[in-house]
Amino acid sequence: MDIKLTEKTPAITGDHPIVIIGPNGVGKTRLGVSIVQNNNAERIAALRDVEISDVPHQTVGQAKGEVRSSMNRTMNSHWQRSNEIQHLMSEILADDRELAVQYRDEHLANPSDEPDIKLSETRLRRIVKIWNRHFPGRRISLDYQPVVERQIDKEVVTYPIAHMSEGERTALYLITRVISCGKDIVLVDEPETFFHPLLARNLWNDLEAEMPNLRFIYVTHDIPFALSRRGAQFAVARSEIEVDVLPPTSEIPSEVITEVLGAASFSISASRLIFCEGRADSLDQAILSAWHNCDNTAVIPVGSCQSVRECVSVFREQNFTDGLEAFGYIDRDGWPDRFLIVQNIKAHQVSEIEGIFALETVFKALAKFNGADENTANEQFEAFLKEARGAFSDVNLNKQILTRAKLRAEVELKALLNPIAPNEDLKVVGAAFEKAEPEGGWQNYLGKIFTEEQSRLEASLHGEPREFVRDFPAKSYFGMAAKHLKLVPEKMVEALCNALLLTDAEADKEQKLKQLRDAIVPVLEKCFWSRRA
Numbered sequence: 310m311d312i313k314l315t316e317k318t319p320a321i322t323g324d325h326p327i328v329i330i331g332p333n334g335v336g337k338t339r340l341g342v343s344i345v346q347n348n349n350a351e352r353i354a355a356l357r358d359v360e361i362s363d364v365p366h367q368t369v370g371q372a373k374g375e376v377r378s379s380m381n382r383t384m385n386s387h388w389q390r391s392n393e394i395q396h397l398m399s400e401i402l403a404d405d406r407e408l409a410v411q412y413r414d415e416h417l418a419n420p421s422d423e424p425d426i427k428l429s430e431t432r433l434r435r436i437v438k439i440w441n442r443h444f445p446g447r448r449i450s451l452d453y454q455p456v457v458e459r460q461i462d463k464e465v466v467t468y469p470i471a472h473m474s475e476g477e478r479t480a481l482y483l484i485t486r487v488i489s490c491g492k493d494i495v496l497v498d499e500p501e502t503f504f505h506p507l508l509a510r511n512l513w514n515d516l517e518a519e520m521p522n523l524r525f526i527y528v529t530h531d532i533p534f535a536l537s538r539r540g541a542q543f544a545v546a547r548s549e550i551e552v553d554v555l556p557p558t559s560e561i562p563s564e565v566i567t568e569v570l571g572a573a574s575f576s577i578s579a580s581r582l583i584f585c586e587g588r589a590d591s592l593d594q595a596i597l598s599a600w601h602n603c604d605n606t607a608v609i610p611v612g613s614c615q616s617v618r619e620c621v622s623v624f625r626e627q628n629f630t631d632g633l634e635a636f637g638y639i640d641r642d643g644w645p646d647r648f649l650i651v652q653n654i655k656a657h658q659v660s661e662i663e664g665i666f667a668l669e670t671v672f673k674a675l676a677k678f679n680g681a682d683e684n685t686a687n688e689q690f691e692a693f694l695k696e697a698r699g700a701f702s703d704v705n706l707n708k709q710i711l712t713r714a715k716l717r718a719e720v721e722l723k724a725l726l727n728p729i730a731p732n733e734d735l736k737v738v739g740a741a742f743e744k745a746e747p748e749g750g751w752q753n754y755l756g757k758i759f760t761e762e763q764s765r766l767e768a769s770l771h772g773e774p775r776e777f778v779r780d781f782p783a784k785s786y787f788g789m790a791a792k793h794l795k796l797v798p799e800k801m802v803e804a805l806c807n808a809l810l811l812t813d814a815e816a817d818k819e820q821k822l823k824q825l826r827d828a829i830v831p832v833l834e835k836c837f838w839s840r841r842a
Contacts, residue, residue: 336549
């Protein structure tokens with residue numbers, strides 16, 4: 310079953326759900342209306358009139374006509390509430406009554422024959438069974454005066470459908486619409502509205518299973534719900550006529566789907582995505598968002614170094630987003646240089662992003678911002694550097710040497726084993742694996758790695774400040790930098806970010822921030838991607 314979301318997007322084949330994501334105001338509703346019109350689908354609107362009082366007595370034909378008329382009005386005036394539910398209920402009741410008569414007549418005419426299941430498993434019965442499954446302790450009875458029975462302790466309370474909760478009525482409406490769908494495709498706008506997240510997931514799982522021949526398109530800004538759709542293919546709405554279709558989920562690692570879609574509201578106007586390590590409240594996000602303070606750039610923290618690599622790779626290599634570029638930042642974290650050389654990804658010039666504050670120019674600029682003169686700023690930096698270096702002696706230094714040696718061996722071992730190819734004869738593969746050995750043998754190789762990393766770190770420890778902050782973990786001396794600057798860490802970060810966010814229009818009134826900005830930007834330009842897309 311092919312679905313085209315826009316004229317520019319290729320048809321999406323298959324029977325899996327499609328989930329269109331985007332924030333409020335981007336044009337998802339108009340996009341959804343267009344998709345329905347171009348794919349001969351039905352649409353369940355987000356603006357739903359789910360008030361149900363008495364159901365009018367009508368014939369099936371009368372009710373069908375009223376339903377079609379109501380749904381056409383909703384399509385043509387999508388900003389108004391849909392109001393087809395009472396007529397749809399009337400159609401279902403009239404249809405149930407006609408099928409009951411037909412069931413009786415066929416049974417009387419052929420009492421020994423098995424009745425057609427379609428005569429007994431009516432829409433009404435299916436709707437009731439589904440609704441009852443999702444609201445334990447309650448039973449709905451659909452008639453021209455529908456009611457709900459609810460057991461509270463040992464007492465059974467009966468109330469009309471008009472007195473149902475918003476969630477109960479919404480569930481009834483959605484079940485009724487889906488079970489009554491007369492097309493091959495249904496588009497549901499905001500399927501999670503008025504539901505607890507667990508109820509939303511379970512209800513739509515149930516409806517998808519109940520209607521296996523119906524293809525579902527969901528339009529939502531609720532990321533957890535979007536991610537709950539099993540086997541779904543995702544698209545990001547950019548406007549009412551533009552949508553970026555992501556590859557099938559089988560082509561993207563699950564953690565990438567989670568991280569990218571978890572930040573989906575970012576990218577509606579962005580033409581450049583910057584992936585970094587950390588989480589939404591991390592230092593990486595704060596500093597890089599201040600640096601890339603640009604409407605066309607979105608900074609997305611995705612956790613680990615490996616997640617950064619995968620996100621950049623997916624967005625770069627799959628070519629499923631026109632005009633959208635992806636770049637990344639990763640910490641050095643003791644990895645050898647060859648591991649850090651990845652196209653479109655920058656390894657920080659410091660071990661971790663906290664090391665930005667230990668760069669000599671940045672540190673001294675912050676010292677002056679906080680009131681120090683030139684001499685005092687120099688003294689503060691030398692005192693900080695002495696304490697920071699002093700933290701790495703004896704066992705702490707040994708730990709860093711061992712860590713670097715292990716990481717280097719890990720990378721080089723993979724390179725050594727990569728040339729071994731599969732073979733029909735497993736013994737051939739095993740022999741090749743056993744013979745894989747570095748030049749000079751394992752003992753010489755491992756000893757050489759350890760000695761080289763020891764020499765490297767000892768040189769960095771006593772060498773230029775930039776070498777020290779490149780090779781030694783910055784989290785160990787981040788707090789020391791703040792202490793010597795006579796700032797708490799939060800204020801140190803705040804000052805740097807405020808300086809990066811300062812506009813030229815604001816600069817005349819914020820001279821201290823301007824001086825800080827003008828001092829640190831030339832340094833950071835050598836560390837980061839271009840500030841603006």
